[in-house]
Amino acid sequence: MAARLTTAGEGAIWFWARITRRDLVDSCRHSIGQVLLTCRVPRERVLLSHYGDWHSVLNKFPHIPEIPGESDEDYTVRTDRRYDDFVDRLKAAGAWGAGIEAWPADLRADVEQGWESIFDPGNYGRFESWQATMHTLCVEDVVEAVRIQR
Structure with missing residues (x-):
């Protein structure tokens, strides 16, 4: 976020940026009593990323994009x-087992480049979920705001 956004801050606020209605409803079913906010935030304050593929970053593993037409087995x-x-x-x-900051520069660069x-919405499919993070949410x-009820 620090490298990609013009804003700054200590933390990161997470949002759905794009999600199917079905997936949002399913997510809300697990959030009874919480408040669902609908927000409109200028693009320059938001870091977009592919929700499913973000797990490569969380797990500190290479991201391997699918090849169009590739079978599940081949992938x-x-x-x-x-x-x-x-891993080898x-x-x-x-x-x-070491933190990514302790990896050799070539391994770190390899995985981070992947x-x-x-972060490129041009790589996302029409029905895929996008997430967004930002440093601060302003009241405007x-x-x-809707409380999620049964």
Whole structure:
């Protein structure tokens, strides 16, 4: 966020930026009593990312985009091979289990470079969920607030 946004702050506020109605309703079913905010925030204050693919970052693993037309089986074979190679490289460097800041520069650069596509909405499919994070939410950003009930 610090590198991509002009705003600054200590934390990150998380939002759905784009989600299907079905997935939002499902999410709300697990949030009874909470408040659902609808917000409109200028794009320059928001870091967009692909919700599902963000798990590559959270897990500190390479992001491996699907190839159009690729079968699930071929994708699994390709990702397993890439993950195994990555783990072998981490182990050979003595960095397996260490925080990413302790990885050799080449391994860190390799994995972080692969994450770049997660931040490009041009890579997201029509029905995929997007998430957004920002440093601060201003009262004027809130369009509606609804308590989630059964």
